[in-house]
Amino acid sequence: MLKAKFIALYYAFKIMTCSCNSEVSMGFVNLRSESKIEKLGKLPEIIDESSGLALLHNGNILTHNDDGEPALFEIETSGKLISKKIINGTQNTDWEDLTTDTEKSIYIGDFGNNFQNRKNLRIFKHNSYNSTESITFRYADQSQFPAPIKNFDCEAFFWHNGELHLFTKSWEKKNPISKHYSLPDKAGDYTLRVQEVLSIQQPVTAADISPNGKFYALLTYGKILFFEVKNDEINFKHPLGCIKTRRKQTEALTFISDREILFSNEQGDLYKVTFDLP
Structure with a gap:
């Protein structure tokens, strides 16, 4: 319990004191004047720890808790609950985390690994025909x-052109990194090799790609980082922008347009950020 409180205090301090200065030195543009953050509402109590967000084709949002029953919740952008579905x-x-593809399949990332000891990492693919298959890795x-x-x-993680792109969260206090892996979006058992590594001071807690596929975003405790997608390749080579959020322990993110993102925190708050990239 004391260790958990210490970790919570440590990250609270990191969030409150974070800035985009270190990212600017890495080639990102500070988007402070080109962005606006507004609170949209509060998530219902049944969603006590929103860990993933995904935009549905009807304009509503899908989310879930990070443990407990295997349920997805459909909400409005105000946070109002529409429905609950057991998978x-x-x-x-x-x-x-959650992501979707162009065929309306939903991917659920059951790959949280706080203690670094899981051997049953998997992604559930739930399709529009109400059947579910498992992608293990x-x-x-x-x-x-x-x-x-x-x-x-x-x-x-997020889906792009038949592949799922994963970004790890580091628990290291010295030399923290995020590793990028990818795997096919089809049922199977895969061994993933590191594609690249990003030195990053805050833990990465969510990711999504823009609807036009031209850039993607990583959410951290305190920031949103944008990367350009060139030649249809997902990598860390083309940093674009940094937005400082400072909205407590932010855990989930989804694009709702090419210039708007929704994100939520563990305290149940739902926010929209509007931005303009260089």
Whole structure:
């Protein structure tokens, strides 16, 4: 309990004191004057820890809790609850993010790995015909369970052109990083190899790609980082912009247009950020 409180205080301090200065030195543009953040509402009590957000084709938002029953909740952008749906044939070991594809399939990332010891990492693919299949995977660079270097947690992914792109959350206080992996969006068992590594001071807690596919965003405790997608390739090579959020422990994010993002925090607040990229 004391350790959990210490960690919470540590990240609260990091959030309150964060800025985009270090990102500017990495090639990002500080979007302070080109962005606006407004609170839209409060999530219902049944959603006590929103860990993922995804835009549905009807304009509403899908979210979930990070443990408990395997349920998805449809909400309005105000936070008002519309419906709850149990995803049969699944378990919520540690659901951490959501994404969708152009065929209206929903992908649920059951890959939270706080203690670096899980051997049952998986993504549930729930299609429009109400059936669910499992995509299981392991990290090629993890050989110890638990791993002594805590870089094998994951809370962020998105779908793009038949692939799922994962971004890890580091628990290391010295030299924290985020690793990028990818795998096919089809049922199977995969071994993932690191594609690239990003040095980043805050833990990555969510990700999404813009509707036009030209850039993607990573959410951290205190910031949103944007990267350009060139030649249809997802990588860290083209940093675009940084927005300082400072809205407590932010855990989930989704684009609702090419210039608007919704994000939520563990305290149940729902926000919209409007921005303009260079």
